[in-house]
Amino acid sequence: MRAACRSMLQVLAVALGLTAVAAAVANPPERQEREALRVCADGNNLPFSNQAGEGFENRIAELMAEDLGVPLTYVWAPQVMGFVRNTLELRVCDVMIGVVAGYDFVQNTNPYYRSVYALVVREDSELDAARLSDPVFAGRRIGVVAETPPLVPLRRTGARVQGYPLMVDTRVRAPVRDAIADVAEGVTDGAVLWGPLAGYYAARQDPPLKVVPLVDDDSDATLDYRITMGVRRGEPHWKDWINDFIERRQGEIDAILREYDVPLLDRRGRLLDTDEGDGA
Structure with a gap:
Protein backbone atom coordinates (compact mmCIF):
# COMPACT_ATOMS: atom_id res chain seq x y z
CA MET A 1 0.00 0.00 0.00
CA ARG A 2 2.81 2.42 0.92
CA ALA A 3 4.62 1.56 -2.30
CA ALA A 4 1.47 2.29 -4.30
CA CYS A 5 1.05 5.63 -2.53
CA ARG A 6 4.67 6.53 -3.21
CA SER A 7 4.19 5.68 -6.88
CA MET A 8 1.06 7.81 -7.09
CA LEU A 9 2.85 10.75 -5.45
CA GLN A 10 5.75 10.39 -7.86
CA VAL A 11 3.39 10.37 -10.84
CA LEU A 12 1.59 13.43 -9.45
CA ALA A 13 4.89 15.25 -8.90
CA VAL A 14 5.98 14.53 -12.46
CA ALA A 15 2.61 15.70 -13.81
CA LEU A 16 2.77 18.92 -11.80
CA GLY A 17 6.32 19.48 -12.96
CA LEU A 18 5.33 19.03 -16.59
CA THR A 19 2.40 21.43 -16.09
CA ALA A 20 4.73 24.04 -14.62
CA VAL A 21 7.16 23.62 -17.52
CA ALA A 22 4.32 23.94 -20.05
CA ALA A 23 3.05 27.08 -18.31
CA ALA A 24 6.54 28.59 -18.34
CA VAL A 25 6.88 27.86 -22.05
CA ALA A 26 3.44 29.29 -22.82
CA ASN A 27 3.97 32.36 -20.61
CA PRO A 28 7.70 33.12 -20.48
CA PRO A 29 8.89 35.92 -18.19
CA GLU A 30 8.74 39.44 -19.56
CA ARG A 31 11.80 40.48 -21.53
CA GLN A 32 13.75 43.30 -19.92
CA GLU A 33 16.11 44.02 -22.83
CA ARG A 34 15.05 44.49 -26.44
CA GLU A 35 17.42 44.10 -29.37
CA ALA A 36 14.76 45.51 -31.76
CA SER A 115 -10.64 60.92 -33.19
CA VAL A 116 -14.21 60.84 -34.49
CA TYR A 117 -16.24 59.75 -37.50
CA ALA A 118 -16.63 62.43 -40.14
CA LEU A 119 -18.91 63.33 -43.04
CA VAL A 120 -17.08 63.67 -46.37
CA VAL A 121 -18.72 65.67 -49.17
CA ARG A 122 -17.67 67.64 -52.23
CA GLU A 123 -16.87 71.31 -51.58
CA ASP A 124 -19.86 72.41 -53.66
CA SER A 125 -22.27 69.98 -51.98
CA GLU A 126 -25.55 71.21 -50.51
CA LEU A 127 -25.30 68.44 -47.91
CA ASP A 128 -24.23 70.34 -44.80
CA ALA A 129 -24.85 68.36 -41.61
CA ALA A 130 -23.09 68.04 -38.26
CA ARG A 131 -25.44 65.37 -36.86
CA LEU A 132 -26.54 62.01 -38.22
CA SER A 133 -30.07 62.83 -37.07
CA ASP A 134 -30.28 65.74 -39.53
CA PRO A 135 -33.28 65.24 -41.87
CA VAL A 136 -31.11 66.53 -44.75
CA PHE A 137 -29.80 62.96 -45.08
CA ALA A 138 -33.25 61.66 -46.12
CA GLY A 139 -33.10 60.27 -49.65
CA ARG A 140 -29.38 60.97 -50.02
CA ARG A 141 -27.01 58.21 -51.09
CA ILE A 142 -24.38 58.01 -48.32
CA GLY A 143 -21.39 55.70 -48.25
CA VAL A 144 -20.81 53.75 -45.03
CA VAL A 145 -18.52 50.84 -44.17
CA ALA A 146 -20.59 47.81 -43.13
CA GLU A 147 -21.15 47.21 -39.40
CA THR A 148 -19.74 50.61 -38.38
CA PRO A 149 -21.59 52.92 -35.93
CA PRO A 150 -23.03 55.44 -38.46
CA LEU A 151 -25.04 52.77 -40.28
CA VAL A 152 -28.11 52.56 -38.01
CA PRO A 153 -28.69 56.31 -37.42
CA LEU A 154 -28.29 57.04 -41.14
CA ARG A 155 -30.90 54.45 -42.00
CA ARG A 156 -33.15 55.90 -39.30
CA THR A 157 -32.98 59.35 -40.93
CA GLY A 158 -33.90 57.91 -44.32
CA ALA A 159 -30.52 57.93 -46.04
CA ARG A 160 -29.97 55.55 -48.95
CA VAL A 161 -26.95 53.68 -47.63
CA GLN A 162 -24.22 52.60 -50.02
CA GLY A 163 -22.33 49.87 -48.19
CA TYR A 164 -18.63 48.98 -48.35
CA PRO A 165 -17.12 45.84 -46.77
CA LEU A 166 -15.47 46.04 -43.36
CA MET A 167 -13.17 43.02 -43.17
CA VAL A 168 -11.08 42.71 -46.32
CA ASP A 169 -7.61 41.61 -47.32
CA THR A 170 -6.00 45.00 -47.80
CA ARG A 171 -3.64 43.55 -50.40
CA VAL A 172 -6.68 43.13 -52.65
CA ARG A 173 -9.27 45.76 -51.71
CA ALA A 174 -9.42 49.28 -50.26
CA PRO A 175 -13.10 49.94 -49.44
CA VAL A 176 -12.63 53.35 -47.82
CA ARG A 177 -10.58 54.60 -50.74
CA ASP A 178 -13.41 53.39 -52.99
CA ALA A 179 -15.97 55.19 -50.82
CA ILE A 180 -14.02 58.46 -51.09
CA ALA A 181 -13.62 58.07 -54.85
CA ASP A 182 -17.38 57.55 -55.17
CA VAL A 183 -17.99 60.86 -53.37
CA ALA A 184 -15.50 62.67 -55.62
CA GLU A 185 -17.09 61.20 -58.76
CA GLY A 186 -20.66 61.94 -57.67
CA VAL A 187 -21.67 58.28 -57.34
CA THR A 188 -22.70 59.06 -53.76
CA ASP A 189 -23.74 62.33 -52.12
CA GLY A 190 -21.31 61.83 -49.25
CA ALA A 191 -19.75 59.27 -46.94
CA VAL A 192 -19.50 58.90 -43.17
CA LEU A 193 -16.17 57.31 -42.32
CA TRP A 194 -13.70 56.91 -39.45
CA GLY A 195 -11.90 60.25 -39.06
CA PRO A 196 -8.30 59.26 -39.84
CA LEU A 197 -9.42 57.55 -43.05
CA ALA A 198 -11.80 60.35 -44.01
CA GLY A 199 -9.24 63.09 -43.44
CA TYR A 200 -6.38 61.34 -45.23
CA TYR A 201 -8.18 60.27 -48.39
CA ALA A 202 -10.35 63.40 -48.71
CA ALA A 203 -7.27 65.64 -48.63
CA ARG A 204 -5.68 63.65 -51.45
CA GLN A 205 -8.51 64.04 -53.96
CA ASP A 206 -8.22 66.62 -56.72
CA PRO A 207 -9.85 68.88 -55.77
CA PRO A 208 -9.82 67.97 -52.04
CA LEU A 209 -13.12 67.01 -50.44
CA LYS A 210 -14.71 68.68 -47.42
CA VAL A 211 -14.46 66.83 -44.09
CA VAL A 212 -16.93 67.54 -41.27
CA PRO A 213 -15.96 65.82 -37.98
CA LEU A 214 -19.20 64.80 -36.26
CA VAL A 215 -18.29 66.07 -32.79
CA ASP A 216 -21.79 67.49 -32.23
CA ASP A 217 -23.68 64.36 -33.20
CA ASP A 218 -26.73 63.70 -31.04
CA SER A 219 -27.66 60.22 -32.25
CA ASP A 220 -27.19 57.19 -30.03
CA ALA A 221 -24.15 56.06 -32.01
CA THR A 222 -20.67 56.11 -30.47
CA LEU A 223 -18.61 58.02 -33.01
CA TYR A 260 -2.00 62.92 -42.23
CA ASP A 261 -5.07 65.15 -41.72
CA VAL A 262 -6.39 63.16 -38.75
CA PRO A 263 -9.23 65.02 -36.96
CA LEU A 264 -8.03 65.16 -33.34
CA LEU A 265 -10.16 65.60 -30.23
CA ASP A 266 -9.06 66.77 -26.81
CA ARG A 267 -9.76 64.91 -23.56
CA ARG A 268 -13.26 66.40 -23.41
CA GLY A 269 -14.14 65.34 -26.94
CA ARG A 270 -13.78 68.78 -28.50
CA LEU A 271 -12.13 69.27 -31.87
CA LEU A 272 -8.54 70.48 -31.54
CA ASP A 273 -7.24 73.41 -33.54
CA THR A 274 -4.27 72.60 -35.74
CA ASP A 275 -1.82 74.36 -33.41
CA GLU A 276 -3.04 72.69 -30.21
CA GLY A 277 -1.65 69.58 -28.54
CA ASP A 278 -2.79 66.84 -26.18
CA GLY A 279 -5.17 65.01 -28.46
CA ALA A 280 -5.47 61.83 -26.36
Missing part, protein backbone atom coordinates in the same frame (compact mmCIF):
# COMPACT_ATOMS: atom_id res chain seq x y z
CA LEU A 37 11.34 47.12 -31.75
CA ARG A 38 9.22 44.38 -33.34
CA VAL A 39 5.95 45.82 -34.64
CA CYS A 40 2.87 43.86 -35.76
CA ALA A 41 1.39 45.73 -38.74
CA ASP A 42 -0.64 45.55 -41.92
CA GLY A 43 1.60 46.05 -44.93
CA ASN A 44 -0.98 47.76 -47.12
CA ASN A 45 -3.26 49.85 -44.90
CA LEU A 46 -2.71 53.57 -45.42
CA PRO A 47 -2.93 55.98 -43.74
CA PHE A 48 -1.97 53.68 -40.85
CA SER A 49 0.86 51.54 -42.20
CA ASN A 50 2.39 49.97 -45.28
CA GLN A 51 5.59 48.13 -46.17
CA ALA A 52 7.09 51.29 -47.64
CA GLY A 53 6.86 52.99 -44.22
CA GLU A 54 4.48 55.68 -45.48
CA GLY A 55 1.78 55.49 -42.79
CA PHE A 56 1.50 57.50 -39.58
CA GLU A 57 1.83 54.33 -37.49
CA ASN A 58 5.12 53.68 -39.33
CA ARG A 59 6.28 57.16 -38.39
CA ILE A 60 5.32 56.68 -34.75
CA ALA A 61 7.08 53.29 -34.71
CA GLU A 62 10.23 55.00 -36.01
CA LEU A 63 9.96 57.50 -33.16
CA MET A 64 9.64 54.65 -30.65
CA ALA A 65 12.62 52.75 -32.05
CA GLU A 66 14.72 55.92 -31.93
CA ASP A 67 13.69 56.47 -28.30
CA LEU A 68 14.57 52.85 -27.42
CA GLY A 69 17.85 53.06 -29.33
CA VAL A 70 17.17 49.83 -31.25
CA PRO A 71 16.42 48.87 -34.87
CA LEU A 72 12.82 48.76 -36.11
CA THR A 73 11.47 45.52 -37.59
CA TYR A 74 7.99 44.50 -38.72
CA VAL A 75 5.87 41.39 -38.95
CA TRP A 76 3.42 42.03 -41.79
CA ALA A 77 -0.06 40.48 -41.89
CA PRO A 78 -3.45 41.60 -43.24
CA GLN A 79 -5.41 43.12 -40.35
CA VAL A 80 -8.36 40.75 -40.57
CA MET A 81 -9.79 38.13 -38.22
CA GLY A 82 -6.94 36.26 -36.52
CA PHE A 83 -4.45 39.14 -36.78
CA VAL A 84 -3.61 39.21 -33.04
CA ARG A 85 -3.47 35.42 -32.82
CA ASN A 86 -1.07 35.18 -35.76
CA THR A 87 1.23 37.99 -34.66
CA LEU A 88 1.25 39.26 -31.08
CA GLU A 89 0.15 36.00 -29.45
CA LEU A 90 2.76 34.00 -31.39
CA ARG A 91 5.40 36.36 -29.92
CA VAL A 92 6.86 37.13 -33.32
CA CYS A 93 6.27 40.84 -32.61
CA ASP A 94 5.71 42.91 -29.48
CA VAL A 95 3.39 45.86 -30.15
CA MET A 96 0.45 46.94 -32.31
CA ILE A 97 0.65 50.70 -32.84
CA GLY A 98 -3.09 51.34 -33.36
CA VAL A 99 -5.71 49.61 -31.17
CA VAL A 100 -9.06 51.00 -30.01
CA ALA A 101 -9.25 51.40 -26.22
CA GLY A 102 -11.01 48.46 -24.60
CA TYR A 103 -10.09 45.93 -27.29
CA ASP A 104 -10.29 42.62 -25.41
CA PHE A 105 -7.57 40.66 -27.19
CA VAL A 106 -4.64 42.80 -26.02
CA GLN A 107 -3.46 44.83 -23.06
CA ASN A 108 -4.08 48.49 -23.90
CA THR A 109 -1.62 51.28 -23.22
CA ASN A 110 -2.78 54.81 -22.49
CA PRO A 111 -4.41 56.44 -25.56
CA TYR A 112 -2.15 58.49 -27.79
CA TYR A 113 -4.92 60.08 -29.85
CA ARG A 114 -8.67 60.45 -30.00
CA ASP A 224 -15.45 59.05 -31.16
CA TYR A 225 -12.80 56.63 -29.95
CA ARG A 226 -9.53 56.69 -28.06
CA ILE A 227 -6.69 54.86 -29.79
CA THR A 228 -4.01 53.07 -27.81
CA MET A 229 -1.15 50.68 -28.52
CA GLY A 230 -1.64 46.98 -27.88
CA VAL A 231 0.77 44.65 -26.07
CA ARG A 232 0.50 41.17 -24.61
CA ARG A 233 -0.95 40.70 -21.16
CA GLY A 234 1.62 39.92 -18.49
CA GLU A 235 4.07 42.56 -19.75
CA PRO A 236 3.60 45.46 -17.30
CA HIS A 237 7.09 46.94 -17.74
CA TRP A 238 6.72 47.13 -21.52
CA LYS A 239 3.31 48.76 -21.13
CA ASP A 240 4.76 51.26 -18.62
CA TRP A 241 7.60 52.13 -21.00
CA ILE A 242 5.17 52.81 -23.84
CA ASN A 243 2.95 54.94 -21.58
CA ASP A 244 6.00 56.98 -20.60
CA PHE A 245 7.00 57.32 -24.25
CA ILE A 246 3.52 58.57 -25.18
CA GLU A 247 3.55 61.15 -22.38
CA ARG A 248 7.04 62.43 -23.23
CA ARG A 249 6.56 62.63 -26.98
CA GLN A 250 2.85 63.43 -27.33
CA GLY A 251 3.59 66.69 -29.11
CA GLU A 252 5.61 64.92 -31.81
CA ILE A 253 2.93 62.26 -32.16
CA ASP A 254 0.25 64.94 -32.61
CA ALA A 255 2.37 66.66 -35.28
CA ILE A 256 2.65 63.40 -37.22
CA LEU A 257 -1.10 62.81 -37.02
CA ARG A 258 -1.81 66.31 -38.32
CA GLU A 259 0.43 65.70 -41.33
Whole structure:
Protein backbone atom coordinates (compact mmCIF):
# COMPACT_ATOMS: atom_id res chain seq x y z
CA MET A 1 0.00 0.00 0.00
CA ARG A 2 2.81 2.42 0.92
CA ALA A 3 4.62 1.56 -2.30
CA ALA A 4 1.47 2.29 -4.30
CA CYS A 5 1.05 5.63 -2.53
CA ARG A 6 4.67 6.53 -3.21
CA SER A 7 4.19 5.68 -6.88
CA MET A 8 1.06 7.81 -7.09
CA LEU A 9 2.85 10.75 -5.45
CA GLN A 10 5.75 10.39 -7.86
CA VAL A 11 3.39 10.37 -10.84
CA LEU A 12 1.59 13.43 -9.45
CA ALA A 13 4.89 15.25 -8.90
CA VAL A 14 5.98 14.53 -12.46
CA ALA A 15 2.61 15.70 -13.81
CA LEU A 16 2.77 18.92 -11.80
CA GLY A 17 6.32 19.48 -12.96
CA LEU A 18 5.33 19.03 -16.59
CA THR A 19 2.40 21.43 -16.09
CA ALA A 20 4.73 24.04 -14.62
CA VAL A 21 7.16 23.62 -17.52
CA ALA A 22 4.32 23.94 -20.05
CA ALA A 23 3.05 27.08 -18.31
CA ALA A 24 6.54 28.59 -18.34
CA VAL A 25 6.88 27.86 -22.05
CA ALA A 26 3.44 29.29 -22.82
CA ASN A 27 3.97 32.36 -20.61
CA PRO A 28 7.70 33.12 -20.48
CA PRO A 29 8.89 35.92 -18.19
CA GLU A 30 8.74 39.44 -19.56
CA ARG A 31 11.80 40.48 -21.53
CA GLN A 32 13.75 43.30 -19.92
CA GLU A 33 16.11 44.02 -22.83
CA ARG A 34 15.05 44.49 -26.44
CA GLU A 35 17.42 44.10 -29.37
CA ALA A 36 14.76 45.51 -31.76
CA LEU A 37 11.34 47.12 -31.75
CA ARG A 38 9.22 44.38 -33.34
CA VAL A 39 5.95 45.82 -34.64
CA CYS A 40 2.87 43.86 -35.76
CA ALA A 41 1.39 45.73 -38.74
CA ASP A 42 -0.64 45.55 -41.92
CA GLY A 43 1.60 46.05 -44.93
CA ASN A 44 -0.98 47.76 -47.12
CA ASN A 45 -3.26 49.85 -44.90
CA LEU A 46 -2.71 53.57 -45.42
CA PRO A 47 -2.93 55.98 -43.74
CA PHE A 48 -1.97 53.68 -40.85
CA SER A 49 0.86 51.54 -42.20
CA ASN A 50 2.39 49.97 -45.28
CA GLN A 51 5.59 48.13 -46.17
CA ALA A 52 7.09 51.29 -47.64
CA GLY A 53 6.86 52.99 -44.22
CA GLU A 54 4.48 55.68 -45.48
CA GLY A 55 1.78 55.49 -42.79
CA PHE A 56 1.50 57.50 -39.58
CA GLU A 57 1.83 54.33 -37.49
CA ASN A 58 5.12 53.68 -39.33
CA ARG A 59 6.28 57.16 -38.39
CA ILE A 60 5.32 56.68 -34.75
CA ALA A 61 7.08 53.29 -34.71
CA GLU A 62 10.23 55.00 -36.01
CA LEU A 63 9.96 57.50 -33.16
CA MET A 64 9.64 54.65 -30.65
CA ALA A 65 12.62 52.75 -32.05
CA GLU A 66 14.72 55.92 -31.93
CA ASP A 67 13.69 56.47 -28.30
CA LEU A 68 14.57 52.85 -27.42
CA GLY A 69 17.85 53.06 -29.33
CA VAL A 70 17.17 49.83 -31.25
CA PRO A 71 16.42 48.87 -34.87
CA LEU A 72 12.82 48.76 -36.11
CA THR A 73 11.47 45.52 -37.59
CA TYR A 74 7.99 44.50 -38.72
CA VAL A 75 5.87 41.39 -38.95
CA TRP A 76 3.42 42.03 -41.79
CA ALA A 77 -0.06 40.48 -41.89
CA PRO A 78 -3.45 41.60 -43.24
CA GLN A 79 -5.41 43.12 -40.35
CA VAL A 80 -8.36 40.75 -40.57
CA MET A 81 -9.79 38.13 -38.22
CA GLY A 82 -6.94 36.26 -36.52
CA PHE A 83 -4.45 39.14 -36.78
CA VAL A 84 -3.61 39.21 -33.04
CA ARG A 85 -3.47 35.42 -32.82
CA ASN A 86 -1.07 35.18 -35.76
CA THR A 87 1.23 37.99 -34.66
CA LEU A 88 1.25 39.26 -31.08
CA GLU A 89 0.15 36.00 -29.45
CA LEU A 90 2.76 34.00 -31.39
CA ARG A 91 5.40 36.36 -29.92
CA VAL A 92 6.86 37.13 -33.32
CA CYS A 93 6.27 40.84 -32.61
CA ASP A 94 5.71 42.91 -29.48
CA VAL A 95 3.39 45.86 -30.15
CA MET A 96 0.45 46.94 -32.31
CA ILE A 97 0.65 50.70 -32.84
CA GLY A 98 -3.09 51.34 -33.36
CA VAL A 99 -5.71 49.61 -31.17
CA VAL A 100 -9.06 51.00 -30.01
CA ALA A 101 -9.25 51.40 -26.22
CA GLY A 102 -11.01 48.46 -24.60
CA TYR A 103 -10.09 45.93 -27.29
CA ASP A 104 -10.29 42.62 -25.41
CA PHE A 105 -7.57 40.66 -27.19
CA VAL A 106 -4.64 42.80 -26.02
CA GLN A 107 -3.46 44.83 -23.06
CA ASN A 108 -4.08 48.49 -23.90
CA THR A 109 -1.62 51.28 -23.22
CA ASN A 110 -2.78 54.81 -22.49
CA PRO A 111 -4.41 56.44 -25.56
CA TYR A 112 -2.15 58.49 -27.79
CA TYR A 113 -4.92 60.08 -29.85
CA ARG A 114 -8.67 60.45 -30.00
CA SER A 115 -10.64 60.92 -33.19
CA VAL A 116 -14.21 60.84 -34.49
CA TYR A 117 -16.24 59.75 -37.50
CA ALA A 118 -16.63 62.43 -40.14
CA LEU A 119 -18.91 63.33 -43.04
CA VAL A 120 -17.08 63.67 -46.37
CA VAL A 121 -18.72 65.67 -49.17
CA ARG A 122 -17.67 67.64 -52.23
CA GLU A 123 -16.87 71.31 -51.58
CA ASP A 124 -19.86 72.41 -53.66
CA SER A 125 -22.27 69.98 -51.98
CA GLU A 126 -25.55 71.21 -50.51
CA LEU A 127 -25.30 68.44 -47.91
CA ASP A 128 -24.23 70.34 -44.80
CA ALA A 129 -24.85 68.36 -41.61
CA ALA A 130 -23.09 68.04 -38.26
CA ARG A 131 -25.44 65.37 -36.86
CA LEU A 132 -26.54 62.01 -38.22
CA SER A 133 -30.07 62.83 -37.07
CA ASP A 134 -30.28 65.74 -39.53
CA PRO A 135 -33.28 65.24 -41.87
CA VAL A 136 -31.11 66.53 -44.75
CA PHE A 137 -29.80 62.96 -45.08
CA ALA A 138 -33.25 61.66 -46.12
CA GLY A 139 -33.10 60.27 -49.65
CA ARG A 140 -29.38 60.97 -50.02
CA ARG A 141 -27.01 58.21 -51.09
CA ILE A 142 -24.38 58.01 -48.32
CA GLY A 143 -21.39 55.70 -48.25
CA VAL A 144 -20.81 53.75 -45.03
CA VAL A 145 -18.52 50.84 -44.17
CA ALA A 146 -20.59 47.81 -43.13
CA GLU A 147 -21.15 47.21 -39.40
CA THR A 148 -19.74 50.61 -38.38
CA PRO A 149 -21.59 52.92 -35.93
CA PRO A 150 -23.03 55.44 -38.46
CA LEU A 151 -25.04 52.77 -40.28
CA VAL A 152 -28.11 52.56 -38.01
CA PRO A 153 -28.69 56.31 -37.42
CA LEU A 154 -28.29 57.04 -41.14
CA ARG A 155 -30.90 54.45 -42.00
CA ARG A 156 -33.15 55.90 -39.30
CA THR A 157 -32.98 59.35 -40.93
CA GLY A 158 -33.90 57.91 -44.32
CA ALA A 159 -30.52 57.93 -46.04
CA ARG A 160 -29.97 55.55 -48.95
CA VAL A 161 -26.95 53.68 -47.63
CA GLN A 162 -24.22 52.60 -50.02
CA GLY A 163 -22.33 49.87 -48.19
CA TYR A 164 -18.63 48.98 -48.35
CA PRO A 165 -17.12 45.84 -46.77
CA LEU A 166 -15.47 46.04 -43.36
CA MET A 167 -13.17 43.02 -43.17
CA VAL A 168 -11.08 42.71 -46.32
CA ASP A 169 -7.61 41.61 -47.32
CA THR A 170 -6.00 45.00 -47.80
CA ARG A 171 -3.64 43.55 -50.40
CA VAL A 172 -6.68 43.13 -52.65
CA ARG A 173 -9.27 45.76 -51.71
CA ALA A 174 -9.42 49.28 -50.26
CA PRO A 175 -13.10 49.94 -49.44
CA VAL A 176 -12.63 53.35 -47.82
CA ARG A 177 -10.58 54.60 -50.74
CA ASP A 178 -13.41 53.39 -52.99
CA ALA A 179 -15.97 55.19 -50.82
CA ILE A 180 -14.02 58.46 -51.09
CA ALA A 181 -13.62 58.07 -54.85
CA ASP A 182 -17.38 57.55 -55.17
CA VAL A 183 -17.99 60.86 -53.37
CA ALA A 184 -15.50 62.67 -55.62
CA GLU A 185 -17.09 61.20 -58.76
CA GLY A 186 -20.66 61.94 -57.67
CA VAL A 187 -21.67 58.28 -57.34
CA THR A 188 -22.70 59.06 -53.76
CA ASP A 189 -23.74 62.33 -52.12
CA GLY A 190 -21.31 61.83 -49.25
CA ALA A 191 -19.75 59.27 -46.94
CA VAL A 192 -19.50 58.90 -43.17
CA LEU A 193 -16.17 57.31 -42.32
CA TRP A 194 -13.70 56.91 -39.45
CA GLY A 195 -11.90 60.25 -39.06
CA PRO A 196 -8.30 59.26 -39.84
CA LEU A 197 -9.42 57.55 -43.05
CA ALA A 198 -11.80 60.35 -44.01
CA GLY A 199 -9.24 63.09 -43.44
CA TYR A 200 -6.38 61.34 -45.23
CA TYR A 201 -8.18 60.27 -48.39
CA ALA A 202 -10.35 63.40 -48.71
CA ALA A 203 -7.27 65.64 -48.63
CA ARG A 204 -5.68 63.65 -51.45
CA GLN A 205 -8.51 64.04 -53.96
CA ASP A 206 -8.22 66.62 -56.72
CA PRO A 207 -9.85 68.88 -55.77
CA PRO A 208 -9.82 67.97 -52.04
CA LEU A 209 -13.12 67.01 -50.44
CA LYS A 210 -14.71 68.68 -47.42
CA VAL A 211 -14.46 66.83 -44.09
CA VAL A 212 -16.93 67.54 -41.27
CA PRO A 213 -15.96 65.82 -37.98
CA LEU A 214 -19.20 64.80 -36.26
CA VAL A 215 -18.29 66.07 -32.79
CA ASP A 216 -21.79 67.49 -32.23
CA ASP A 217 -23.68 64.36 -33.20
CA ASP A 218 -26.73 63.70 -31.04
CA SER A 219 -27.66 60.22 -32.25
CA ASP A 220 -27.19 57.19 -30.03
CA ALA A 221 -24.15 56.06 -32.01
CA THR A 222 -20.67 56.11 -30.47
CA LEU A 223 -18.61 58.02 -33.01
CA ASP A 224 -15.45 59.05 -31.16
CA TYR A 225 -12.80 56.63 -29.95
CA ARG A 226 -9.53 56.69 -28.06
CA ILE A 227 -6.69 54.86 -29.79
CA THR A 228 -4.01 53.07 -27.81
CA MET A 229 -1.15 50.68 -28.52
CA GLY A 230 -1.64 46.98 -27.88
CA VAL A 231 0.77 44.65 -26.07
CA ARG A 232 0.50 41.17 -24.61
CA ARG A 233 -0.95 40.70 -21.16
CA GLY A 234 1.62 39.92 -18.49
CA GLU A 235 4.07 42.56 -19.75
CA PRO A 236 3.60 45.46 -17.30
CA HIS A 237 7.09 46.94 -17.74
CA TRP A 238 6.72 47.13 -21.52
CA LYS A 239 3.31 48.76 -21.13
CA ASP A 240 4.76 51.26 -18.62
CA TRP A 241 7.60 52.13 -21.00
CA ILE A 242 5.17 52.81 -23.84
CA ASN A 243 2.95 54.94 -21.58
CA ASP A 244 6.00 56.98 -20.60
CA PHE A 245 7.00 57.32 -24.25
CA ILE A 246 3.52 58.57 -25.18
CA GLU A 247 3.55 61.15 -22.38
CA ARG A 248 7.04 62.43 -23.23
CA ARG A 249 6.56 62.63 -26.98
CA GLN A 250 2.85 63.43 -27.33
CA GLY A 251 3.59 66.69 -29.11
CA GLU A 252 5.61 64.92 -31.81
CA ILE A 253 2.93 62.26 -32.16
CA ASP A 254 0.25 64.94 -32.61
CA ALA A 255 2.37 66.66 -35.28
CA ILE A 256 2.65 63.40 -37.22
CA LEU A 257 -1.10 62.81 -37.02
CA ARG A 258 -1.81 66.31 -38.32
CA GLU A 259 0.43 65.70 -41.33
CA TYR A 260 -2.00 62.92 -42.23
CA ASP A 261 -5.07 65.15 -41.72
CA VAL A 262 -6.39 63.16 -38.75
CA PRO A 263 -9.23 65.02 -36.96
CA LEU A 264 -8.03 65.16 -33.34
CA LEU A 265 -10.16 65.60 -30.23
CA ASP A 266 -9.06 66.77 -26.81
CA ARG A 267 -9.76 64.91 -23.56
CA ARG A 268 -13.26 66.40 -23.41
CA GLY A 269 -14.14 65.34 -26.94
CA ARG A 270 -13.78 68.78 -28.50
CA LEU A 271 -12.13 69.27 -31.87
CA LEU A 272 -8.54 70.48 -31.54
CA ASP A 273 -7.24 73.41 -33.54
CA THR A 274 -4.27 72.60 -35.74
CA ASP A 275 -1.82 74.36 -33.41
CA GLU A 276 -3.04 72.69 -30.21
CA GLY A 277 -1.65 69.58 -28.54
CA ASP A 278 -2.79 66.84 -26.18
CA GLY A 279 -5.17 65.01 -28.46
CA ALA A 280 -5.47 61.83 -26.36
